[in-house]
Amino acid sequence: MTQGADIGRDTTTGRVVNGEEATVQGQAEILQILDNFVESMALKCVVELGVTDALNSHPHGHNSLMSLSQIAARIPFPNLDMDRLSRVMRFLSCRKVFNATVDKESGETMFGLTDTSKWLLTDNKSESLVPAVLLATHPCAMAAWNCLSTSVAEGGACGFSRAHGLSLYDFQSKNYEYKRVFGEAMACNSRVVMKAVLKYYKDGFNDVGTIVDVGGGSGAAVVEIVEAHPHIKGYNFDLPNVVAGAPKYPNVTHVGGDMFATVPINADAIFLKWILHNWSDEKCVQILENCRKALAEEKGKLIIVEAVVRPESETLFDLETQRYDLKMLVISPSGKERNEDEWKKLLKRGDHMSLAAAMFHIYLCLLWVYCSSSSLQFALTPSPIPNLCQGFQVVMEIQTCGKPIDSLLEKVLCMNILSSDYFKELYRLKTYHEVIDEIYNQVDHVEPWMTGNCRGPSTAFCLLYKFFTMKLTVKQMHGLLKHPDSPYIRAIGFLYLRYAADPKTLWTWFEPYIKDEEEFSPGSSGQMTTMGVYVRDLFLGQGLILNRKSSFRSLLSKCTTYYFDTLFPRIPVPLLRQVVSNLEKMKLPTKTSGSTGDNSRHGSDDTARRPPSVKAALSVSFGQRAPHRASTRDSSPVRRTLPPPPYDRSNGDGVRSPSHRHSQSRDREYSDKDRERERERGRDQDRGRDRDSHRQRDRSRDRDCDRDRNRERERERERRYDYDRRSRYLDKRDIDDSRRYRSRSRDIDERRHYRSRSRSPSMSGNRSRSQSEQGGNSHYDPPQKEGSKASSNLAKLKDLYGDTSDRKGDGSGYERAVNRDSSGEEVIRLGKKRTLVEHSVSGHCAIALARLRLDGWGCKSPLYEDWHIMYTNVSVIC
Numbered sequence: 042m043t044q045g046a047d048i049g050r051d052t053t054t055g056r057v058v059n060g061e062e063a064t065v066q067g068q069a070e071i072l073q074i075l076d077n078f079v080e081s082m083a084l085k086c087v088v089e090l091g092v093t094d095a096l097n098s099h100p101h102g103h104n105s106l107m108s109l110s111q112i113a114a115r116i117p118f119p120n121l122d123m124d125r126l127s128r129v130m131r132f133l134s135c136r137k138v139f140n141a142t143v144d145k146e147s148g149e150t151m152f153g154l155t156d157t158s159k160w161l162l163t164d165n166k167s168e169s170l171v172p173a174v175l176l177a178t179h180p181c182a183m184a185a186w187n188c189l190s191t192s193v194a195e196g197g198a199c200g201f202s203r204a205h206g207l208s209l210y211d212f213q214s215k216n217y218e219y220k221r222v223f224g225e226a227m228a229c230n231s232r233v234v235m236k237a238v239l240k241y242y243k244d245g246f247n248d249v250g251t252i253v254d255v256g257g258g259s260g261a262a263v264v265e266i267v268e269a270h271p272h273i274k275g276y277n278f279d280l281p282n283v284v285a286g287a288p289k290y291p292n293v294t295h296v297g298g299d300m301f302a303t304v305p306i307n308a309d310a311i312f313l314k315w316i317l318h319n320w321s322d323e324k325c326v327q328i329l330e331n332c333r334k335a336l337a338e339e340k341g342k343l344i345i346v347e348a349v350v351r352p353e354s355e356t357l358f359d360l361e362t363q364r365y366d367l368k369m370l371v372i373s374p375s376g377k378e379r380n381e382d383e384w385k386k387l388l389k390r391g392d393h394m395s396l397a398a399a400m401f402h403i404y405l406c407l408l409w410v411y412c413s414s415s416s417l418q419f420a421l422t423p424s425p426i427p428n429l430c431q432g433f434q435v436v437m438e439i440q441t442c443g444k445p446i447d448s449l450l451e452k453v454l455c456m457n458i459l460s461s462d463y464f465k466e467l468y469r470l471k472t473y474h475e476v477i478d479e480i481y482n483q484v485d486h487v488e489p490w491m492t493g494n495c496r497g498p499s500t501a502f503c504l505l506y507k508f509f510t511m512k513l514t515v516k517q518m519h520g521l522l523k524h525p526d527s528p529y530i531r532a533i534g535f536l537y538l539r540y541a542a543d544p545k546t547l548w549t550w551f552e553p554y555i556k557d558e559e560e561f562s563p564g565s566s567g568q569m570t571t572m573g574v575y576v577r578d579l580f581l582g583q584g585l586i587l588n589r590k591s592s593f594r595s596l597l598s599k600c601t602t603y604y605f606d607t608l609f610p611r612i613p614v615p616l617l618r619q620v621v622s623n624l625e626k627m628k629l630p631t632k633t634s635g636s637t638g639d640n641s642r643h644g645s646d647d648t649a650r651r652p653p654s655v656k657a658a659l660s661v662s663f664g665q666r667a668p669h670r671a672s673t674r675d676s677s678p679v680r681r682t683l684p685p686p687p688y689d690r691s692n693g694d695g696v697r698s699p700s701h702r703h704s705q706s707r708d709r710e711y712s713d714k715d716r717e718r719e720r721e722r723g724r725d726q727d728r729g730r731d732r733d734s735h736r737q738r739d740r741s742r743d744r745d746c747d748r749d750r751n752r753e754r755e756r757e758r759e760r761r762y763d764y765d766r767r768s769r770y771l772d773k774r775d776i777d778d779s780r781r782y783r784s785r786s787r788d789i790d791e792r793r794h795y796r797s798r799s800r801s802p803s804m805s806g807n808r809s810r811s812q813s814e815q816g817g818n819s820h821y822d823p824p825q826k827e828g829s830k831a832s833s834n835l836a837k838l839k840d841l842y843g844d845t846s847d848r849k850g851d852g853s854g855y856e857r858a859v860n861r862d863s864s865g866e867e868v869i870r871l872g873k874k875r876t877l878v879e880h881s882v883s884g885h886c887a888i889a890l891a892r893l894r895l896d897g898w899g900c901k902s903p904l905y906e907d908w909h910i911m912y913t914n915v916s917v918i919c
C-alpha cells in the first residue's frame with residue numbers, strides 16, 4: 042500500500058484501501074448516487090401498479106408471500122408484461138424493499154412486504170408515503186430538478202419557476218392535478234409526523250383552546266390535533282385555492298387567506314409545520330409577525346415544526362434533511378433548511394419577532410419522525426429553547442373594541458371593499474411600509490366612498506381595511522399618526538383608531554393631536570381643515586338624531602356618529618361627555634366643524650337615516666361594484682354638496698384653501714363635473730328668476746355686481762394658485778423622484794404633489810384672512826363655486842322672506858341678524874315668524890327644525906333642495 046494521495050477509505054466499511062481500490066470504490070459510489078433515480082422510479086412503478094396493495098391483500102395476512110402470477114392476478118392490468126414486472130421486483134428485492142424467496146417446491150420466486158414496503162401501502166393512510174413517492178417523481182418536479190444547475194449558476198429564479206414559468210404555489214393554483222398530488226404528499230407527511238408531535242408534545246396542547254395551522258394545506262395536521270384533543274377548536278389556514286378543495290373535518294374550520302398579509306384568526310396557539318423552510322428570513326419575519334399578532338396574549342404559543350440541519354449524520358434522518366435543503370433550493374428562490382444557529386438568528390431578529398418571553402414559548406421540533414415507535418431515532422425538542430426568548434421586545438397591540446374586522450365598518454361599505462378589485466389588488470402589499478407607500482401614492486381624500494361617477498369604496502378606506510387585516514401594533518400606530526410624508530397617512534391612522542380601538546382609549550390616542558395644525562382636505566370637496574379639527578370631529582361627529590317626538594334624554598340615548606355618509610361606531614355617552622369636558626378645559630370648540638361631513642340625519646332608525654346613495658349601495662350584490670352614485674346624489678341632500686364648516690377664528694381652524702382645486706383625483710374630477718352641472722342648472726334658474734323679479738331689480742343688480750366682483754377675485758386666486766401649484770409641483774417632483782411608483786392612477790405625478798405636505802403657511806394665512814374679510818354671510822369665501830351658490834341661496838332666502846340686515850334693530854320684526862350664538866354658531870333670523878329653537882342640544886337640531894319649518898311654509902322646492910348648502914355654518918331661527 043502506498044502512502045499519500047493513493048490512500049483512500051471505503052466509505053461503507055471504513056477500511057483503508059489502496060489507490061486502485063479507492064478509484065474503483067469511488068466509481069461505484071458515484072454510480073450509486075447517480076442512479077438513485079432508478080430506485081425512485083422503480084418505487085413509483087410498483088406504487089402505480091398497486092403491487093404493494095396486492096401483496097397486502099393475501100388472505101393470510103400481509104406477512105404472507107405471493108408469486109408473481111398471484112400478484113398479477115390482483116392488479117388490474119390485462120396486458121401486464123410479466124417479464125418486466127419480474128425485473129422490477131428483483132431489483133427492489135435486491136434493495137430490500139421486498140422480500141424475495143424461492144419456493145422450494147415450485148421453484149417460483151415468492152415476494153412479500155418488508156418494513157420498508159409497508160410504507161408504500163395506500164390503504165394504510167396513517168403510515169403511508171405513497172403520495173410522497175408520487176410527488177417526488179412527478180414530471181413537474183423532475184423538470185424543476187433539471188433546472189438546478191442554471192438556478193445555481195445564475196441565481197434568481199428557482200428551478201421550479203424556471204421550468205414552469207411560475208412559482209410553486211402559483212403553478213398549483215393553475216394546475217389542479219399537481220396541486221392535488223402536492224397536497225396529498227403534504228398530508229401524508231403530516232399524518233406521520235403528527236403522531237410523534239402528539240406523542241411527545243401531548244401536554245403542550247392541554248391549555249390550548251383554539252389553534253390555527255398556518256399554511257396547513259388540506260388540514261391533515263390540525264385534524265390530528267383536534268382528534269387527539271377534542272377540547273381544541275382547530276382552524277386550517279392556507280391560500281384560498283388550497284382550502285377550497287380541502288376535505289371537511291369535524292371541529293376544523295378552513296380559512297383562506299394570505300399569511301403574509303395577516304393571520305385573521307385569534308388563537309391560543311399557532312402551528313407552523315414546514316412553512317418557514319420555504320421562505321427567506323425576511324419572509325419568515327413577516328409570517329412570524331402575523332402569527333404573533335394573531336396569538337392570544339399571556340398564553341399564546343407558537344409551535345414550529347421544522348428540520349434542523351446537522352453537519353454530521355447523527356441521526357437516521359440527517360442526510361434526508363440535507364436532501365430537503367436541496368429540494369427547497371429547487372422549489373423556492375429563498376427557501377432553505379436551517380441549522381440551529383440559523384434558527385436562533387431568525388427567531389431572535391430584533392423587533393420583527395416581537396415575541397415577549399413571557400408571552401410565548403417557542404418550540405422547535407425536529408421532524409422526520411416517520412414512525413410512532415420511540416425506538417426510531419428522531420430529534421424533538423419539546424421544551425422552550427431558553428435563549429430564543431432573550432432580547433425579544435414586548436410589542437403591544439392596540440387595545441381594540443373587540444369586534445371582528447368585518448364588522449368595524451358599515452356592512453355595505455365593508456362588503457363593497459371586500460369585493461372591490463382595488464382591495465383585491467392590495468393582496469400584493471405585504472408590509473406596513475408598503476401600505477404606507479400606497480397611501481402616499483394613491484390617497485387624496487379620506488371619505489369612505491369614491492366620488493363622482495366612479496362609485497365604489499374609496500382608496501383610503503380600502504387601505505384602511507388593509508390595515509385592519511394587518512392588526513397594527515402600538516408602535517406602528519404611532520408611526521402612522523406622526524408620519525411626515527402625507528396627512529392622509531395620519532388621517533387613516535386616526536380612522537383606524539376611531540373604528541377599531543377601544544373607545545376608552547381614544548382620548549389618550551387623540552389628545553396629543555387635538556391642536557395639530559397640519560392642513561389637509563379630508564373630503565373630496567377639497568375643503569381644507571387642520572388635523573386637529575379633523576381629530577376633534579372624529580369624536581364630535583356624534584350627531585344627535587332628531588325626530589319630532591324626541592325628548593332631550595332620548596336624543597342623547599340615540600347618539601349616532603356619522604363620518605361623511607357612513608355610520609361611525611358609537612362612543613358611549615359618558616365617554617363623550619368626558620371628551621367634551623376635556624375640550625372645554627382646553628378651550629376648544631365642542632361642536633363638530635363639519636370636516637367629516639354633515640351629521641344631521643332624519644328618520645326614526647339608522648336605515649331610514651341613511652342617505653339615498655348608501656341605500657342604493659345596499660342593494661349592490663356582493664362582488665359587484667357599487668352603483669353609479671351620481672344618480673343617487675341628486676336626491677341626497679347631504680352628499681350633494683358638502684357644506685363648509687364654521688370657521689373657528691379663535692383657533693385658526695377650518696381654514697379653507699383654494700389649492701384643493703388642483704388636488705383633484707380622477708374620481709374627484711367626476712364629482713366636479715357633477716357639481717359643475719348642478720351649478721350650471723342653478724345659474725340658469727337664477728337667471729330665470731332674476732328676469733321675473735322686477736321688484737327686486739335694484740337688489741339683483743347689486744348682487745350681480747357682487748357676483749362679478751367675487752368671480753374676479755376668484756379668477757385672481759386661481760391664477761395665483763396655478764402659479765403656486767406649478768412651482769411647488771416642480772419642487773416636489775424632484776423630491777419624489779426617488780420614491781417608488783405604483784401605477785393605479787394615470788395622473789399619479791399630478792396627484793402626488795397634493796398628497797404630500799405642501800403647506801404654505803403664508804398663503805393659507807392670507808387666504809383665511811381675506812376670506813374672513815369678504816363680507817356677506819359667511820366667515821369664509823369658498824374658492825369653489827359652492828360658496829357663491831350658498832350666497833345666492835341666501836339671496837333667495839332674502840328674496841322670499843325679506844332681507845332685513847340693513848334694517849337690523851329697526852323693530853319692524855323683519856329682522857335678519859347675522860351673529861354668533863353662545864356656541865359659536867352663526868344665526869340668521871329670517872321672516873316674521875320666530876320660533877325658539879333648542880340650541881343647547883345641537884346647532885343641527887336647530888337647523889333640522891328650521892328645515893321642517895321652512896318645509897311647512899311651503900318653501901319652493903329648488904330652494905329647499907339647496908338648503909343644505911347653508912345649514913352647517915348657518916343656523917336659522919324662524
Ligand SMILES: C[S@@+](CC[C@H](N)C(=O)[O-])C[C@H]1O[C@@H](n2cnc3c(N)ncnc32)[C@H](O)[C@@H]1O
Pocket residue numbers: 210227228230231255256257258259262278279280283298299300301313314315316319
Ligand atoms: C410545504 S407546505 C406545508 C403544508 C403543511 N403545513 C404540512 O406540513 O403538511 C406549505 C403550505 O404553505 C401554503 N402557503 C403558501 N403560501 C401561502 C400564503 N401566502 N398564505 C397561506 N398559505 C400559504 C401552501 O399552500 C402549502 O400548503
